[in-house]
Amino acid sequence: MSAPTFTLDNRFATDLPELTISWQAQSPPAPTLLLLNETLADELGLDPDWLRTPDGVGLLTGTALPAAATPVAQVYAGHQFGGLQPRLGDGRALLLGEFGDGRDLHLKGSGRTPLARGGDGLAAVGPMVREYLISEGMHALGIPTTRSLSVVATGATVYRETPLPGAVLARVAASHLRVGSFQYAAGTGDLGLLRRLADHAISRHHPGAAAAANPYLALFDAVITVQAELVARWMLVGFVHGVMNTDNVTISGETIDYGPCAFMDTFDPATVFSSIDGWGRYAYGNQPSITGWNLARLAETLLPLIDDDVEKAIEIATETLGDYATRYQQAWRAGMHVKLGLPAGTDDGLVDELPALLEEHKLDYTSFFRGLARGDVALGLMNWVQRWRAHRPDTEAMNRVNPVYIPRNHLVEEALAAATAGDLDPAARLLDVLGDPFTERPGLERYAAPGSEDFAASYRTFCGT
Ligand code: AMP
Numbered sequence: 379m380s381a382p383t384f385t386l387d388n389r390f391a392t393d394l395p396e397l398t399i400s401w402q403a404q405s406p407p408a409p410t411l412l413l414l415n416e417t418l419a420d421e422l423g424l425d426p427d428w429l430r431t432p433d434g435v436g437l438l439t440g441t442a443l444p445a446a447a448t449p450v451a452q453v454y455a456g457h458q459f460g461g462l463q464p465r466l467g468d469g470r471a472l473l474l475g476e477f478g479d480g481r482d483l484h485l486k487g488s489g490r491t492p493l494a495r496g497g498d499g500l501a502a503v504g505p506m507v508r509e510y511l512i513s514e515g516m517h518a519l520g521i522p523t524t525r526s527l528s529v530v531a532t533g534a535t536v537y538r539e540t541p542l543p544g545a546v547l548a549r550v551a552a553s554h555l556r557v558g559s560f561q562y563a564a565g566t567g568d569l570g571l572l573r574r575l576a577d578h579a580i581s582r583h584h585p586g587a588a589a590a591a592n593p594y595l596a597l598f599d600a601v602i603t604v605q606a607e608l609v610a611r612w613m614l615v616g617f618v619h620g621v622m623n624t625d626n627v628t629i630s631g632e633t634i635d636y637g638p639c640a641f642m643d644t645f646d647p648a649t650v651f652s653s654i655d656g657w658g659r660y661a662y663g664n665q666p667s668i669t670g671w672n673l674a675r676l677a678e679t680l681l682p683l684i685d686d687d688v689e690k691a692i693e694i695a696t697e698t699l700g701d702y703a704t705r706y707q708q709a710w711r712a713g714m715h716v717k718l719g720l721p722a723g724t725d726d727g728l729v730d731e732l733p734a735l736l737e738e739h740k741l742d743y744t745s746f747f748r749g750l751a752r753g754d755v756a757l758g759l760m761n762w763v764q765r766w767r768a769h770r771p772d773t774e775a776m777n778r779v780n781p782v783y784i785p786r787n788h789l790v791e792e793a794l795a796a797a798t799a800g801d802l803d804p805a806a807r808l809l810d811v812l813g814d815p816f817t818e819r820p821g822l823e824r825y826a827a828p829g830s831e832d833f834a835a836s837y838r839t840f841c842g843t
């Protein structure tokens with residue numbers, strides 16, 4: 379076991395003090411490490427054996443930090459289900475600092491901060507294991523995401539509808555800059571702050587923008603690209619984020635905030651899991667247009683940096699945003715082309731016709747593509763399948779991009795119920811399966827199958843857990 383040599387920088391806190399509140403994590407009464415991501419720890423230069431010691435667990439709960447670390451709660455704003463909240467922020471989270479590679483180390487469930495509003499600042503084991511499972515599943519699928527480093531049970535009880543065991547998640551992200559960070563900075567009216575935030579975002583995530591004739595327009599353009607590609611990736615795997623508020627939309631293009639998210643089984647654009655999304659604002663099929671709406675909110679904040687003349691700034695930003703739909707369509711179409719194993723340049727409408735067919739025949743979205751490659755498809759699709767076959771699709775290439783195993787809702791819930799009861803084995807097994815989603819393995823049939831229709835019909839997910 380090697381002594382820790384890592385540092386935690388505080389570049390965010392130094393560059394942008396107006397967006398931070400210095401704060402300390404609450405000490406857990408009886409911390410127990412439940413899950414540790416050894417691969418990620420290695421990548422960060424953290425010795426997994428050291429992380430298992432009391433000092434290591436102290437890092438993972440924010441209670442024993444390197445001397446120079448200055449943990450902060452981040453302040454941001456956000457449109458939540460369309461309504462602007464001018465002052466939100468980390469109510470139960472803390473930014474501990476940045477590793478040498480620039481990535482954030484962040485905690486969730488580390489106690490109330492001055493931004494907690496009515497919340498208790500805590501998190502329960504189930505939802506933190508859920509974030510760990512799904513974010514690591516997304517990573518294995520090749521989708522940009524925040525990562526999960528650990529879940530530590532605190533030994534304290536958290537009160538939700540029932541008493542639950544408490545936990546702290548440690549997550550790693552390219553940064554925690556969100557559209558909501560820009561909304562907060564713009565809302566202060568301090569143009570210097572907004573410029574510093576934009577410069578920080580450029581140097582951290584989109585350095586190419588710095589050399590552009592209009593760096594802030596180039597920043598906006600770069601965020602459009604990464605978000606268009608991200609939402610296309612979600613659509614291609616059937617991921618429903620569930621709470622695409624502007625405070626949950628990153629500037630880096632990583633998926634963040636695994637609260638009410640879930641994977642769709644039967645293909646249906648109207649799929650909603652979140653208990654509070656009665657209107658279906660964040661339904662599966664709405665995600666691309668909601669991302670466009672969220673990007674428009676980002677554009678509004680950047681206007682004063684884009685041009686001194688507001689009218690001109692609006693014109694330029696609107697023109698740039700106009701490209702979003704095209705970039706999304708291109709990314710989705712290219713991805714679907716690969717999922718279908720079609721040779722480059724061929725399509726003849728197959729890609730565009732597919733969603734309606736999947737919906738009409740109520741097909742399991744994930745299994746459809748593996749079944750297609752195996753020659754196992756629903757009868758109603760024969761006409762489409764014959765046309766598809768005529769292109770001599772590359773079924774091996776299909777199996778390299780179409781997962782066999784995704785975090786199916788019933789499997790996730792089974793693992794969370796066990797974790798809440800103190801048994802981490804099902805979560806560990808599921809993580810193992812999800813870590814290699816494209817290789818079909820004998821004995822793992824139940825991990826590939828959809829849940830029962832009854833389970834799917836009544837499945838609900840929750841925010842602020
Ligand atoms: P989320 O839906 O997880 O993005 O949360 C929205 C906001 O509510 C964030 O600013 C969180 O920090 C805050 N929040 C959620 N749950 C709690 C809690 N139990 N205690 C304090 N703040 C919370």
Ligand code: MG
Pocket residue numbers: 625626635
């Ligand atoms: Mg959030």
